Amino acid sequence: xxxxxxxxxxxxxxxxxxxxxxxxxxxxxxxxxxxxxxxxxxxxxxxxxxxxxxxxxxxxxxxxxxxxxxxxxxxxxxxxxxxxxxxxxxxxxxxxxxxxxxxxxxxxxxxxxxxxxxxxxxxxx
Amino acid sequence: xxxxxxxxxxxxxxxxxxxxxxxxxxxxxxxxxxxxxxxxxxxxxxxxxxxxxxxxxxxxxxxxxxxxxxxxxxxxxxxxxxxxxxxxxxxxxxxxxxxxxxxxxxxxxxxxxxxxxxxxxxxxxxxxxxxxxxxxxxxxxxxxxxxxxxxxxxxxxxxxxxxxxxxxxxxxxxxxxxxxxxxxxxxxxxxxxxxxxxxxxxxxxxxxxxxxxxxxxxxxxxxxxxxxxxxxxxxxxxxxxxxxxxxxxxxxxxxxxxxxxxxxxxxxxxxxxxxxxxxxxxxxxxxxxxxxxxxxxxxxxxxxxxxxxxxxxxxxxxxxxxxxxxxxxxxxxxxxxxxxxxxxxxxxxxxxxxxxxxxxxxxxxxxxxxxxxxxxxxxxxxxxxxxxxxxxxxxxxxxxxxxxxxxxxxxxxxxxxxxxxxxxxxxxxxxxxxxxxxxxxxxxxxxxxxxxxxxxxxxxxxxxxxxxxxxxxxxxxxxxxxxxxxxxxxxxxxxxxxxxxxxxxxxxxxxxxxxxxxxxxxxxxxxxxxxxxxxxxxxxxxxxxxxxxxxxxxxxxxxxxxxxxxxxxxxxxxxxxxxxxxxxxxxxxxxxxxxxxxxx
Numbered sequence: 001x002x003x004x005x006x007x008x009x010x011x012x013x014x015x016x017x018x019x020x021x022x023x024x025x026x027x028x029x030x031x032x033x034x035x036x037x038x039x040x041x042x043x044x045x046x047x048x049x050x051x052x053x054x055x056x057x058x059x060x061x062x063x064x065x066x067x068x069x070x071x072x073x074x075x076x077x078x079x080x081x082x083x084x085x086x087x088x089x090x091x092x093x094x095x096x097x098x099x100x101x102x103x104x105x106x107x108x109x110x111x112x113x114x115x116x117x118x119x120x121x122x123x124x125x
Numbered sequence: 126x127x128x129x130x131x132x133x134x135x136x137x138x139x140x141x142x143x144x145x146x147x148x149x150x151x152x153x154x155x156x157x158x159x160x161x162x163x164x165x166x167x168x169x170x171x172x173x174x175x176x177x178x179x180x181x182x183x184x185x186x187x188x189x190x191x192x193x194x195x196x197x198x199x200x201x202x203x204x205x206x207x208x209x210x211x212x213x214x215x216x217x218x219x220x221x222x223x224x225x226x227x228x229x230x231x232x233x234x235x236x237x238x239x240x241x242x243x244x245x246x247x248x249x250x251x252x253x254x255x256x257x258x259x260x261x262x263x264x265x266x267x268x269x270x271x272x273x274x275x276x277x278x279x280x281x282x283x284x285x286x287x288x289x290x291x292x293x294x295x296x297x298x299x300x301x302x303x304x305x306x307x308x309x310x311x312x313x314x315x316x317x318x319x320x321x322x323x324x325x326x327x328x329x330x331x332x333x334x335x336x337x338x339x340x341x342x343x344x345x346x347x348x349x350x351x352x353x354x355x356x357x358x359x360x361x362x363x364x365x366x367x368x369x370x371x372x373x374x375x376x377x378x379x380x381x382x383x384x385x386x387x388x389x390x391x392x393x394x395x396x397x398x399x400x401x402x403x404x405x406x407x408x409x410x411x412x413x414x415x416x417x418x419x420x421x422x423x424x425x426x427x428x429x430x431x432x433x434x435x436x437x438x439x440x441x442x443x444x445x446x447x448x449x450x451x452x453x454x455x456x457x458x459x460x461x462x463x464x465x466x467x468x469x470x471x472x473x474x475x476x477x478x479x480x481x482x483x484x485x486x487x488x489x490x491x492x493x494x495x496x497x498x499x500x501x502x503x504x505x506x507x508x509x510x511x512x513x514x515x516x517x518x519x520x521x522x523x524x525x526x527x528x529x530x531x532x533x534x535x536x537x538x539x540x541x542x543x544x545x546x547x548x549x550x551x552x553x554x555x556x557x558x559x560x561x562x563x564x565x566x567x568x569x570x571x572x573x574x575x576x577x578x579x580x581x582x583x584x585x586x587x588x589x590x591x592x593x594x595x596x597x598x599x600x601x602x603x604x605x606x607x608x609x610x611x612x613x614x615x616x617x618x619x620x621x622x623x624x625x626x627x628x629x630x631x632x633x634x635x636x637x638x639x640x641x642x643x644x645x646x647x648x649x650x651x652x653x654x655x656x657x658x659x660x661x662x663x664x665x666x667x668x669x670x671x672x673x674x675x676x677x678x679x680x681x682x683x684x685x686x687x688x689x690x691x692x693x694x695x696x697x698x699x700x701x702x703x704x705x706x707x708x709x710x711x712x713x714x715x716x717x718x719x720x721x722x723x724x725x
Contacts, residue, residue: 004559008515012569038531040532041531108569114562
């Protein structure tokens with residue numbers, strides 16, 4: 001699971017859960033693979049992210065170094081920053097671990113890099 | 126060039142080709158097994174032609190076993206000895222004709238021949254009784270004399286037929302009780318029930334008889350004798366030829382049985398009410414052997430065959446009035462049917478679990494080998510997605526629609542873990558794609574997170590309208606304002622696609638009865654693959670083939686049933702509009718209805 005995916009995952013479907021976002025990450029195995037850097041791509045994707053959630057997620061798995069808590073207005077001109085975002089969004093992957101719903105505590109296992117977000121019929125609203 | 130050298134060169138080329146494309150190892154050392162390199166089931170070669178070759182050349186040897194696998198243009202012969210195989214080889218290799226055009230036939234020795242035997246693991250249907258040699262040869266002659274005819278009376282396409290007592294009406298599969306025939310069941314038949322009673326089975330006296338005359342090559346489609354017009358027992362006397370009758374149960378069980386000439390077949394109980402029976406249209410029947418394996422009696426359908434002769438069957442029935450009162454509801458015309466259209470959610474969910482989710486888990490690997498190319502229209506749509514977009518492929522399957530683009534985010538969501546594992550492998554080199562296991566109805570993704578959603582061949586697996594609408598509403602929820610979606614579903618009308626197979630379609634038109642399966646009280650018809658859809662809610666068979674395990678290759682146990690709701694024209698458009706979408710494009714493509722819609 002990449003952090004860009006984590007940025008979009010929610011457990012809001014659970015019965016009794018209001019927002020279910022962001023999910024807490026508990027990673028037992030993290031993989032870092034080099035990926036070609038494409039600054040235009042990162043520049044286009046950043047506005048679509050919940051920045052604070054990305055920042056917190058990156059820090060929670062020990063890859064937040066150098067990421068500012070708030071995004072500067074002209075981030076696209078800061079190549080250093082774009083490279084850091086590139087790394088946490090695309091190069092860092094949680095291979096094993098789990099995600100936890102912030103309200104209900106329901107855990108979703110991550111195995112072989114794939115988070116299992118399936119819910120039973122009884123769990124959904 | 127020297128003819129012999131040419132033949133030798135060709136023979137070796139065939140050996141090399143068989144090795145590389147089929148994995149068949151030919152041998153330069155003679156043995157009892159021979160492969161016919163360029164003649165097989167696919168080239169129209171049959172056992173007759175092979176045996177004619179042997180007779181033509183005046184070979185006085187025991188006939189070999191002939192093994193021709195379906196769809197192959199080679200076949201095998203197993204002789205009783207190397208010596209006889211060598212004789213055949215010497216006479217035929219490069220000299221005999223492989224087809225009508227006179228192409229020479231090439232032969233090679235092989236060490237191994239495929240095992241095309243199929244083990245039938247199931248018992249005969251309950252209530253099915255074979256009384257072999259029930260009548261004597263003399264009686265058989267008398268019956269044939271009594272019932273045979275040469276005129277083309279009531280020529281059904283596949284066989285000839287006569288009726289006594291009441292006429293069997295093929296449109297409604299019943300009789301008109303108010304219109305009895307003048308011709309009653311001949312009294313010569315009375316000996317049958319008398320004898321049956323002597324043997325301890327008192328079934329009374331039937332009042333309706335149908336006589337069928339089957340020439341070799343003719344058969345009867347799988348059917349159950351309609352429940353309500355007829356009683357608990359059906360008798361069938363066979364004259365003139367043995368035949369293999371196939372029995373199919375809606376649970377997927379399949380049992381072939383030999384019906385011998387001069388036998389009486391008694392159908393009661395499950396065999397009468399809960400199984401379908403039929404005879405395949407062919408000139409030969411497989412030889413079925415009973416063997417003992419691990420001290421268990423098993424039935425083996427061998428690759429050997431026996432020819433059919435003209436067979437006359439006498440089917441005796443007892444007419445009855447009122448609705449059928451049997452306890453077998455699946456095939457019963459009197460049982461109440463539940464329509465699959467407005468299923469309660471729990472029922473729908475159960476149906477999808479059994480006939481969608483579980484099936485995909487089982488077929489994931491096999492499915493993936495048959496679905497590796499994305500559809501051109503999907504590729505076209507995906508290629509036009511603007512850089513920096515977040516794309517969600519919901520129900521992504523094995524990920525074949527994830528493009529190798531490095532300027533967009535692609536999130537692949539899928540419910541089947543088997544397919545998702547394939548997808549993960551597929552996107553390994555696509556660094557901006559990622560996989561999530563999720564269910565479209567309760568997609569654990571944030572509102573308005575996607576610029577683009579594609580949902581290809583997914584929504585036809587939801588079994589109620591409410592659930593289909595919910596799935597499209599989910600897509601709407603996930604899209605940002607201005608975002609768009611491509612949704613495709615299987616169309617009921619397959620006439621403008623490659624899906625239909627002409628010969629199968631013709632066969633289907635003749636088929637009188639269709640199989641139905643009950644899932645949690647819902648009756649669903651089982652679709653005949655490659656034919657036009659007759660219903661909107663149905664089960665589509667998926668045949669698993671295991672190359673590694675030949676014995677199971679054709680076993681009907683490996684047929685899985687997938688639930689589909691096939692869409693009428695505009696049905697998808699209506700659902701999209703109901704979910705607040707604006708339709709931008711709507712078209713029919715290769716048997717699918719496709720909609721491009723926008724969240725405004």
